[in-house]
Amino acid sequence: MAWKIIKLSFKAIYNNKMRSFLTMLGIIIGVMAVVILVSITQGAASGITDSISDMGSDQITATISGDDASVSADSIESLASYPSIDSVAPVISTSETVKKNSETGSYSIVGVTPSYFTVRDIDIQRGRKIAESDIEWNTNVCVIGTDVASSLFGTWDAVNGTIIIGDSIYKVVGVLEEQGSSLAGSEDSKILIPYSTASRMTGQTGVSSFYIKASSEDTVNSAIRSVESFLLQATRDEEAYDVSNQSEVLDTMSDVTNTMSLLLAGIAAISLLVGGIGIMNIMLVSVTERTKEIGIRKAVGAKRKHIMLQFLCESCALSVLGGVLGLVLSLGAIEVYNLVASSAAAINWSVGIAAIVFCAVIGILFGSYPAAKASRLQPIDALHIS
């Protein structure tokens, strides 16, 4: 019985191919909108998430907004003795005008200690890193990012060249490996100088921010707690510092993308709703057209529920078929998008399945009024229409 009714529904859809297709179009477009938009947003989001994770989830960033002098670089170094912490790198960030012959530009200058390279997990491609002796002697040396090297030195080798940062001459001792851009800003466009030199240049004695590398990913949380209690002791002000980890950034990221997805799904759901109204419309037409059929079926023994079920099944088949077609077309569309935008968006199957289920609900919802109307037809009235 159930199988026969389903077969009948598809037969009715098949008998009115053009009309069925046009009716389904609303649903097809709706499903495509939902699936494609959500898949692409989440694809983009997972790209960003990956690049954040690449930076290492064992990294912790601490910033101190209070009194400059409250935390000294030396005291921070003591954090490295905690078992949960691998190494600590205090930094002084500033921005200065940099000159090289006729080239002038404003660059981000970062005062670092040798541990910076360990904590941030970066290496140099040529020359050497900032050394302990550079800190000790406040030397005017710098390690530059690849972008800086190419804009100041062009194709020339930057190592052993000189540049003017602010008013002083600095010797370039190394060039960093190329990193590519990331959410946390690229090292490629930074100039690293010894921490003590930066401190003297800016007149800043305390640490404004520092990076911490946890001994492993499992100890990140206890490392965060250690750093927080250390900073609370040092500043005596809970509001004066902020300690954050990549995972928090990731959480924020996923919050944002989830909201985005929800918003898009909501908009697309409206188009599905409009498609549903189209289905209701055509089902009402179909009921009128098939009044005689309904009359015949009732005359030979069909009850109201049978007629109701037949039309409900038909509207459901119409919307679910539309949904499946939409899903298949979305697959193709996402492939094309990946080719054109050279991205790696993948279809979100849970959204796809949800869209199909939603279609079934729409089919039942918008099919129930026409189906009820059909089931209420009196056989005697229905038979007399020729």
Added chain:
Amino acid sequence: MIRLKHIYKSYTIGTVEVPVLRNVSLHVRPHEFVAILGPSGSGKSTLMNIIGCLDIPDSGDYILDGEYVDNCTEDKLSEIRGVKIGFIFQQFNLLPDLTAYENVEMPLLYHRISPSERHERVIRTIEQVGLKDRMRHKPSQLSGGQQQRVAIARVLASEPSIILADEPTGNLDSASGKEIMDIIKGLWRDGHTIVLITHDINIANQAERKVYVHDGRLSEKEIYNGMENH
């Protein structure tokens, strides 16, 4: 089998109430072949609708197979139609999108019958009307007489106690009309109860008993003299 007692039925057209059946009583016994004869507008179609449980009377009793049907719900009426009554219409009333086989099968889908028995019944009745080689055809590919035979097979498949034929030959040429009447008479001889509605005296004469409808009233002549006994 069929017992109509003092049936009254009227339709309201605009604000005017038009009586169609006035105090109609009729008794049809099992295995009887009764022709209801009357001109158009006499009320015979309304009578047929009431006998066929497609409509209910305004007043009076209708007892079908020992069951009062004048206060049944719509679904109960559907069930009675499905089980006890088989319709043969002037317009055949086959579903155009279904094949002959599917048309015969259709009423059985509303019964609680196993698929294998359903198949067996459809094949048997289609064979009975001599259309086995045409059962995959749609009504539009069949002649009028063949379509009416499919309709008869559809009736037989449900194994009803009463067969109601409303001008079964009205849309057929005389040759196919005769064929259909022969089938109907054959069914009567097989023991079916048949009520045939027609305006054609030649058709009505083939029945066992004739009943005349005129201006919403019933009168019996010929075989049975005198009016209903109740």
